Each structure stands twice: as structure tokens, then as C-alpha cells.
Amino acid sequence: MWVLIGSFLGLMLIGLPVALAMVVASLLYIIVSGSVPDVVVAQRMIAGVESFPLLAVPFFILAGNLMNIAGITGRIYNFAVALVGWMRGGLGQVNIIGSVIFSGMSGTAIADAAGLGTIEIKAMKDHGYSSEFSVGVTAASATLGPIIPPSLPFVIYGMMANVSIGSLFLAGLIPGIVMTLMMMATVAYIARKNNWGGDSAFSWMQLGAAGIEILVVLAFPLAVWLLTRAGISVNIAVGGALIILLLLDWYFDFSAVMALMAPVILIGGMTMGWFTPTEAAMAAVAWALFLGLVRYRSMTLRALTKATFDTIETTASVLFIVTAASIFAWLLTTSQAAQMLADAILGFTQNKWVFLLLANLLILIVGCFIDTIAAITILVPILLPIVLKLGIDPIHFGLIMTLNLMIGLLHPPLGMVLFVLARVAKLSVERTTVAILPWLVPLFLALIAITYVPQITLWLPNLVGIGR
Structure with a gap:
């Protein structure tokens, strides 16, 4: 155990990338122990990515990239300005609402920060907001990306913990x-403390237009339900409602109805059993292509090619981390290291609420040093047996783990959202870190509520109960 864990931590301390550190530590353990054939390394690494749920990873990444290049981020921003731009601290509120909408399409915090963040930070600075406030609210709202479905961390956690990815998606809605x-x-x-007003004039017309767009989106599932109740088949009902929606959008040129429809299609499709969460990722790509190439005609071949290559690059890095973490996690289990660590934690406490407190602290620290995907792959084999033994719902724990790791993305030394926003805002990493600190207050309050009020997470998946 000490060879495996000690060499991994040592290699990370000298600056080796986390994925390489896990591979080298695994090889050192195999050489020193002599109990595991070296061919197992290749076998386990291949087995780590030989998974149907993992197919969702490249498709959700591609969907986020396509949404960025199709000009949909600008439409989302304009819709959010009409909806909440008149409130105190208007563009701060716009920033948050925009992230909520974009979260329903991308599934990653980094895509949110790099896509909408570029537009939002520039607009906020142009309206006189400080760089620090602009960066802070953008960083905090970016954490919504992996909480509101779809979510790449949920896909990885669901695969590792063998729980329903669809239920994890639903569990993220209320949190x-x-x-x-x-x-x-x-x-x-x-805003009240600094006596800020709104950034756009209050207009019943603009607010009404935004409200109508929301009603149009909500009318879609209602129309499908009414048509099916009238004896029309589900496929015909959905097709008819979608055609009517497209005609309305074409005639009135709504700002963000089609973008708002993305989470409705994904969650509705999974709930009604049309596709699995993995297939939902492919549906997200198809919807993004339809909007960019057909509805808005804003996607060029060059931009599509760039989005594809960016997706290949990101997917390769994510899957390499998964392959490296899979062999490392397997050795943690087979060497009894995971069991020993679990026993040590259980020896300290048998109270599930105390354990959740300790788990929060552990995951927060790990999230500051290790990539989200690698952290999930390493920690699940260690913590999940304790979670099950203490009677904690693994779906509930998945939300807790993901939110902790999202907070870790805002911290040095490995916080990717921190570095992305520092580059976008042209601030130093130190100033960006200080700017983010006040926003840890609402994030930690949300973490406490989600940790100790399980029904916030579990009510909706228990109500709907969809499969993997």
C-alpha cells in the first residue's frame, strides 16, 4: 500500500502530471510486489475505457463545443439580460442565469467558463464592474455546469459506482x-451593499417576451402529454409538438427557445425511455448541429472542424486520465489498500453524519490537487464501501462528491476554472484566487444543505425513478 500511495504522492509533488503519476506508481507497485503480471496494466487500462456509459464523454464535450461556435451562447446571454438584467447587480444576475441555461447543454464547468465567461466578463467590465467581481461571479456560476444535467462527472461517477446515471442527472436539478x-x-x-442598480432598463415588454419564451418551452411537454392522453402515439405527439415549436421559433425569432429546449429534450427523453443517458449525449450533439447548421445557419465548416478537433483533444486527455486511474484504482482494491483505508475511517467513526463531514474535507482537499475525473476514479473504490455500509444513498453521495470537486476547480494549484478565467480576464492567478474567495460562502452553504438534507437530492429521482 505504501509503495503504491507513497510513490503516487511523491511523483505528484515533483510535478509529474496526475495521469502519469498514477501509471508510474502502478508500475512500481507491480515491480516491487511481483504478485501482479505486468500485462495486467494494459488489460486494466483497456477495461477502464471499455464502457458504454463512457461514450457520453466525447459527445457531451462535442455538444458544448458546438453550442459555443454556433452563436448560441450570445442568444442565451441576450435572453438572460431581458429576464434579469434590470435587477440590482444586473449583469451579475445575468451571469448566473446564463450559466444555468448553458449547463443544460454542456455538462462541464470549463466549457461554461470558457464559452459564456468570455462574453460575460467583457460585458461586465464594459458596464463598469471590477474585474474581480466579474471573475468571481463567473467562477461561482461555472460550478453549476456539472450539477445541472447533463454532467460529465456524473457519467464517470455512475460508471464507477454502478448507479443510474439518469437518476444522477435528475438528482442534480433541485441542488x-x-x-x-x-x-x-x-x-x-x-449590489445593495455597493448601491448598484440594474444594467438594463426595466421593461414589461422585454420581461414579457422572456416570460413568453419560458412558457413556450414549458408548453412543449404539456402539449405532448395532452396529445398522448387523447390517444395519439408518443412519437407522433412529440413530432407534431416539435414541428409547431420550430414554426413558432422561425416566425417570432425567439432569442433562446431552442437553447432552452436542450435540457427538456434530454431529461424528457430519458424520463420517457426513448434513450439512455449515453444516447442523450448523442441527441445533444444532433440538436446542436441542427441549431448551428439549419436553424441559425451560424456554423461554418471551418468552425465545425475546429470544434471536432478540440473535442478529440479534450476527450483524449480525459480518457487517458480514466485509463490511468482505472489501473491505479484496481490496484488499490486488490492490494487491500482501499479496504485498509476504509477500515481506518470506520474505526474513527461509525456515524454517517460525521463521516460525511470527514468525506467533504477529504474530497475538498483532493479536488485542489487532482483532476476531477481522476479524483472520482480514485476515491470511489475507497469511499463507496463505507457509504453503502453506513446506509448513505450512493446517488446522494455522488452529488456531494461532484460539488466538492467543482469547488476544487476554483482553487490552486490545479483549479482549471481558475486558470481559464485568469486568462480570459487577463488577471494574475493570485488576484483571481482572491476574487473567488467571497463566492465560496454560497457554495459552502449549498454544500452543507445538500450534504445534510438528502431529500434535496433524492426527492426527484425517487419520484421519477428512471434507469441507467
Whole structure:
């Protein structure tokens, strides 16, 4: 155990990338122990990515990239300005609402920060907001990406913990709303403290237009339900409602109805059993291509090619981490290291609430040093047996783990959102870190609520109960 864990930590301390550190530590363990054939390394690494749920990874990444190049981020921003731009701290509120909408398409915090963040930070600075406030609210709202479905970390966790990815997606909806309200309250507090007003004039016409777009989106599932109740087959009902929606969008040229439809299609399709969460990722790509190539005609061949190559690059890095972490996690299990660590934790406490406190602290620290995907792959084999033994729902724990790791993305030394926003805002990493600190308050309050009020997470998946 000490060879495996010690060499891994030592290699990370000298600056080796986390994926390589896991591979080298695994090889050192195999050489020193002599109990595992070296061919197992290749076998386990291949087995780590030979998984149907993992197919969702490249497709969700591609969907996020396509949404960025199709000009949909600009439409989302304009819709959010019409909806909440008149409130105190207007563009701060717009930032949060925009992230909520974009979260329903991309599934990653980095895509949110790099896509919408570029537009939002520039607009906020142009309206006189400080760089620090602009970066802070953008970083905090970017954490909504993997909480509100779809979510790449949920896909990895669901595969590792063998729980329903669809249920994890549903479990993220209410926590996402809780986090959104806490962040909006924080913006309102800062705005009132600094006597800020809104950034767009209040207009019943603009607010009504935004409200109509929301009603149009909500009318889609209602129309499908009414048509099916009238005896029309589900496929015909959905097709008819979608055609009517497209005609309305073409005639009235809505700002963001088609973007708002993305989460409706994904969650509705999974709930009704049309496709699995993995297939939902492919549906997200198809929807993004339809919007970019057909509806808005804003996607060029060159931009499509660039989005494809960016997806290949990102997918390769993510899957390499998964392959490296899979052999490392397997050795943790077979060497009894995971069991020994679990026994040590259980020896310290048998109370599930105390364990959740300790798990939060552990995952927060790990999230500051290790990539999200690698952290999930390493920690699940160690913590999941304890979770099950203490009677904690693994879906609930998946939300806790993901939110902790999202907070870790905002911290040095490995916080990718931190570095992306520092580059976008042209701030130093130190100033960006200081700017993010006040936003940890609503994030930690949300973490406490999600940890100790399980029904926030579990009510919706228990109500709907969809499969993997």
C-alpha cells in the first residue's frame, strides 16, 4: 500500500502530471510486489475505457463545443439580460442565469467558463464592474455546469459506482436550483451593499417576451402529454409538438427557445425511455448541429472542424486520465489498500453524519490537487464501501462528491476554472484566487444543505425513478 500511495504522492509533488503519476506508481507497485503480471496494466487500462456509459464523454464535450461556435451562447446571454438584467447587480444576475441555461447543454464547468465567461466578463467590465467581481461571479456560476444535467462527472461517477446515471442527472436539478438562488442572493447582497442598480432598463415588454419564451418551452411537454392522453402515439405527439415549436421559433425569432429546449429534450427523453443517458449525449450533439447548421445557419465548416478537433483533444486527455486511474484504482482494491483505508475511517467513526463531514474535507482537499475525473476514479473504490455500509444513498453521495470537486476547480494549484478565467480576464492567478474567495460562502452553504438534507437530492429521482 505504501509503495503504491507513497510513490503516487511523491511523483505528484515533483510535478509529474496526475495521469502519469498514477501509471508510474502502478508500475512500481507491480515491480516491487511481483504478485501482479505486468500485462495486467494494459488489460486494466483497456477495461477502464471499455464502457458504454463512457461514450457520453466525447459527445457531451462535442455538444458544448458546438453550442459555443454556433452563436448560441450570445442568444442565451441576450435572453438572460431581458429576464434579469434590470435587477440590482444586473449583469451579475445575468451571469448566473446564463450559466444555468448553458449547463443544460454542456455538462462541464470549463466549457461554461470558457464559452459564456468570455462574453460575460467583457460585458461586465464594459458596464463598469471590477474585474474581480466579474471573475468571481463567473467562477461561482461555472460550478453549476456539472450539477445541472447533463454532467460529465456524473457519467464517470455512475460508471464507477454502478448507479443510474439518469437518476444522477435528475438528482442534480433541485441542488442546482438551490445553488442558483444562493448565488443570486449573494449578487443582490453585494449590489445593495455597493448601491448598484440594474444594467438594463426595466421593461414589461422585454420581461414579457422572456416570460413568453419560458412558457413556450414549458408548453412543449404539456402539449405532448395532452396529445398522448387523447390517444395519439408518443412519437407522433412529440413530432407534431416539435414541428409547431420550430414554426413558432422561425416566425417570432425567439432569442433562446431552442437553447432552452436542450435540457427538456434530454431529461424528457430519458424520463420517457426513448434513450439512455449515453444516447442523450448523442441527441445533444444532433440538436446542436441542427441549431448551428439549419436553424441559425451560424456554423461554418471551418468552425465545425475546429470544434471536432478540440473535442478529440479534450476527450483524449480525459480518457487517458480514466485509463490511468482505472489501473491505479484496481490496484488499490486488490492490494487491500482501499479496504485498509476504509477500515481506518470506520474505526474513527461509525456515524454517517460525521463521516460525511470527514468525506467533504477529504474530497475538498483532493479536488485542489487532482483532476476531477481522476479524483472520482480514485476515491470511489475507497469511499463507496463505507457509504453503502453506513446506509448513505450512493446517488446522494455522488452529488456531494461532484460539488466538492467543482469547488476544487476554483482553487490552486490545479483549479482549471481558475486558470481559464485568469486568462480570459487577463488577471494574475493570485488576484483571481482572491476574487473567488467571497463566492465560496454560497457554495459552502449549498454544500452543507445538500450534504445534510438528502431529500434535496433524492426527492426527484425517487419520484421519477428512471434507469441507467
